[in-house]
Amino acid sequence: MSFAPVAQIDLDALRHNLAVARRAAPDRKVMVVVKANAYGHGLVPVAAALTDADALAVARLDEAVILRDAGVRIPVVVLEGCHSAAELAEAAGRDIAVVVHQDEQLAMLEAAWLPQPLAVWLKLDTGMHRLGFDIADATRAHARLVASGAVRQPVGLMTHLANADDRWDPTTEEQLARFSPLASRLGGPVSVANSAGILGWPASHGDWVRPGLMLYGASPFLNGKGSDDGLRPVMTLSARLLAVKQLKAGDAVGYGGTWRCSHDMRIGVVGIGYGDGYPREIAADTPVRINGHASQVIGRVSMDMITIDLSRVAGGRIGDPVTLWGEGVPVETVARAADTIPYTLFCGIQARVRHVYAEALTGNAEVSA
Template sequence: MRPLVADIDLDALRHNYQLACRCAPQSHSVAVIKADAYGHGALACAQALQNQAPAFAVASIEEALTLRQGGITQPIVLLEGIFSADELPLVERHGFWIAVHSQWQVDVLLAATPLKPIPVWLKVDSGMHRLGFAPNETAAIWRQLSAAPSVARLHLMSHFATADARDSDYFHQQMATLQALASELKAPLCLANSPATLAWPIAHGDWNRPGVMLYGSDPLEVPNAITQQLRPVMTLRSEIIALRDLAAGEPVGYSGRWRAPKRSRIAVVACGYGDGYDRHAVDGTPVLVNGQRCAIAGKVSMDMLTVDVTDVSDAAIGSDVVLWGTARNGEVLPIDEVARYCDTISYTLLTGVLPRAPRRYHGRSA
């Protein structure tokens, strides 16, 4: 069979979740597993965390139902709330918690008569300017929902635009807005995403929402002592399927973008953009071959990519190739580093790995 596989280390996932908890010991940490757990497999990741995480968070009711059908019983937060009024009976039936960010959602809740009140996280737009109510209109809506028999366990939530920066005036502006609202309303808070969990204790609330950090990616512009403890969960691994010896000046791949600067050995690896590896990877993008650092040479193709292994004496057909993650000798190639060479972020690489690369789970509950 084709050797490409995405190895998923569930022990590393649990380690990263516990790190999030240690960052904010006074907070509850909801494990964010939207977008199929950032490409890692939502149900498998939820099952691995079900004895640790008090709640999970997803983007839509479809994602939440997949977890329920797989036996996950914890509360599940719908981070974008309902998309239509006819979803509310499903929310009630399955005990989902919902974000509320628009007036029409408020109206649906106020008109509803569920048998059991629905937990609600009211979203305030503190500066991200995507979803949520303006700060000056939030208090009135909060009081409406607080008085509604259809609503239970009301929290205030928001999202930071610049928490990944080492220092950010805008973060402090958002935080001041939220602190003022929370004080006025005596509202429990859910604010911290991964970077705020890792770097901004002031943002730690009743609930935090660690996401990409759970999968071993460092979301901060400048790593700190905590992010250096993160462990990669996904290792995208393949093998060398062919070797070519080239004279100096010979081109490799489409358009001959890379030319051998000297007599070189090129390895062909079974992985390409048809598997989700980013076609924008430039020459020099790092790869591990038998645990040794090498570099991509030439454009990524649909099913293959080419690597300069001139200095890897033991490179052979079948040699282990790590596109990101942990090699068998323990050497780590951070996905954040690969993302920079592709002019993107780790989120797009992780969520972009296609089903053609099978997930293979390891760890105590694999």
Template structure:
């Protein structure tokens, strides 16, 4: 049977979260963002689960798009970073992919390419994120150039919010103002701005397409609101087994660096998971874990293949018991806060040696 460390993926919870995103999108349509191997949940399984729900998918790379096509996904697939090499343009044509063109060199490559068919593209407009995209002042000229390229079908414009996860900021309103001005000038094009956080900003326009990502997987996109408060359901349950139990005596230390010492007799358990599986090494003593219907906490440093827990609150725990590292009882965002990171990183960081087990 081997080591029973597993990531259980609830596909019905995934679909529930997508439907919630679509409700928040209103009259706009939601394209499912499944990049980074479906945020660590398994690209093909996630896409197939949403195949009857989503009418468009979005990924970060050509390799991810090719995997979706090989898995039988027929919907339009948006390449959020576009293509990285001019030779990839023909692949976009042959697989009916929709690259997002964000830079002058990409536009020139398309102008100089022999397409061999029709290429649908989006243009990225930089309204304040300042990573990728054309300046709003250049939008008219770039749109005109794209429309002159034979074989190119300009679908629409995209932008990306920088601060939508914070309800108290003003950047999102500024970005919406710039993007809305373009939308009024080009009513024949589609517009897309909202990431997951944008779905929960009631005053933000939804335009034509939203792009839910992390919310699909049951983690919060908002700074001060939990996934449960937003109505989201946990999709991944990361589970391992208790492999050993011992009682530490006062003065006994645990793990590398002896960073934690017992001040009184303390029942300690060892759990078969560590940073080699994607559990954060920097999770400190006191990070919550669930076993036998109660919360317990970690002790000392996380090792590559195991971690220690304080079993004082779970006196009936025995080797072989299931341990939830995150899931319905311990939200991944709570673990992330203890570890000084975000739920995105933990979900996408679960390594390949942890089997994904899917259920409906």
């Protein structure tokens, strides 16, 4: 039996969550966001499981190339676009769609010789002030794209929401008010909504929605839980008990001795730490589950180990699996305990954690390193 931590990926839950997105934004096309190794879930296996998606979105051309090399044939969109003529030629040659968000990219396109016209999304900055043309420059940028002869018609229009995770923040409506009149004037398909837009802001749905986090089962909302919106956890992270110890009242546990036993108690040492992506910032008392019992972290997280309270856990033997997040331990709760967000927990999973892909309906499991 391997004692390496495991990220069990439930592909049925993934497809269920895509169906939730489709129900929330009916009749819209769905561009599923699989950048950053599908938020730590595994780029190619996740893409292969989501054959029902209308397109895949990644941040960088390298990620799109991995998908094409793996035989993925549905449209792929590079959200950061291309950074050189060679990248543009590769994107066109492999039928990869790109975002154009600044003048330098427009100029590159105008100068490029491409094997075939590129599918392009023009990105507008409606208030996030990250990527995108200013609204005042949008008409000019759109006209240049069309005149370049290098792009397919119609050009898509995209923007990104900055504060949609807060259902009461007026910024989303302000962004939509800047985007919508322009989009109607320029025509072409529009794409605005991330997960929070899909679930919380119907006016943002447009023609194409772009779910990321919700596909993986976590809530995009402040203080939300995925189950609030009918989402199911996709990743269940677990590790095994490496050692069990009986300690006395007053004994200190872990680096710095920051945690002391209030009574004589049994503790467990679990084989996972910040070297695997379980954050060092995690607070003592963060929930874990073992043998169907709720327990919690005690002491500091080390590189390869954590310690947990076994005083109220029946059994608790070396080799028993301990769930850190996922089924039975909401990732949102763990994220809050580390003063972070589910995105960083998922993306922080390290290569030495084994990914195991399971189809709950068939019981088949496939392991990849």
